[in-house]
Amino acid sequence: MSQAVQTNGTQPLSKTWELSLYELQRTPQEAITDGLEIVVSPRSLHSELMCPICLDMLKNTMTTKECLHRFCADCIITALRSGLQRGKKQQIENGSGAEDNGDSSHCSNASTHSNQEAGPSNKRTKTSDDSGLELDNNNATVAIDPVIDGASEIELVFRPHPTLMEKDDSAQTRYIKTSGNATVDHLSKYLAVRLALEELRSKGESNQMNLDTASEKQYTIYIATASGQFTVLNGSFSLELVSEKYWKVNKPMELYYAPTKEHK
Numbered sequence: 001m002s003q004a005v006q007t008n009g010t011q012p013l014s015k016t017w018e019l020s021l022y023e024l025q026r027t028p029q030e031a032i033t034d035g036l037e038i039v040v041s042p043r044s045l046h047s048e049l050m051c052p053i054c055l056d057m058l059k060n061t062m063t064t065k066e067c068l069h070r071f072c073a074d075c076i077i078t079a080l081r082s083g084l085q086r087g088k089k090q091q092i093e094n095g096s097g098a099e100d101n102g103d104s105s106h107c108s109n110a111s112t113h114s115n116q117e118a119g120p121s122n123k124r125t126k127t128s129d130d131s132g133l134e135l136d137n138n139n140a141t142v143a144i145d146p147v148i149d150g151a152s153e154i155e156l157v158f159r160p161h162p163t164l165m166e167k168d169d170s171a172q173t174r175y176i177k178t179s180g181n182a183t184v185d186h187l188s189k190y191l192a193v194r195l196a197l198e199e200l201r202s203k204g205e206s207n208q209m210n211l212d213t214a215s216e217k218q219y220t221i222y223i224a225t226a227s228g229q230f231t232v233l234n235g236s237f238s239l240e241l242v243s244e245k246y247w248k249v250n251k252p253m254e255l256y257y258a259p260t261k262e263h264k
Contacts, residue, residue, distance in 0.1 A: 152180040154239045155252040164258035180240030184233045188216035222256040
């Protein structure tokens with residue numbers, strides 16, 4: 001193929017190039033003109049649109065200078081402020097005159113904050129609060145430790161209890177993908193922190209007290225049996241055990257949550 005190229009009013013120059021086999025055989029893609037609609041499930045995009053801190057869909061996104069991840073603006077501001085305060089407190093307690101580096105790594109602080117939201121603990125006990133929640137996105141992993149790493153994953157449909165939950169903004173269905181080694185208590189702690197964070201947002205507050213006091217004891221997790229009854233799940237049960245004992249079908253496991261009576 002050749003083409004004449006005009007150069008500043010002078011004689012046109014002839015430019016020639018060879019088309020590749022792909023270019024010779026390619027055909028244009030026909031436009032869709034019959035009104036066909038393609039539906040994409042929000043669940044399939046969840047890992048791409050999820051905040052690594054609050055584990056929910058991104059809202060009013062913000063990035064930091066030292067990290068390519070995107071966060072909810074409220075989440076990253078709260079995480080950085082919490083990390084900075086924690087760094088200053090440790091500096092005072094240690095009596096160190098070194099320059100505070102509590103805000104030296106945005107990703108590190110955000111990751112630490114998300115781990116605390118899910119209830120981490122350095123000690124592994126039967127009722128430990130370390131989170132085993134792992135999300136679709138590898139960059140949005142919460143408190144995975146070597147014991148849990150590589151465990152099977154379980155998808156959950158997390159619904160409000162139909163009779164024990166009030167019809168408000170917190171009573172919404174949530175979709176979670178997590179390690180099978182995560183326990184029911186981990187799930188309860190995640191829910192408590194998540195709802196506390198949403199309450200702070202709705203009130204426009206920045207007080208961290210609600211997050212610090214969030215406990216797995218605030219919510220009870222249920223599973224529906226074949227007879228239509230709701231069974232309370234033991235907090236120490238792993239989600240893999242719950243699936244084997246109660247669910248036994250190849251689809252996302254449906255669990256229900258409601259406030260624990262003494263915490264209402």
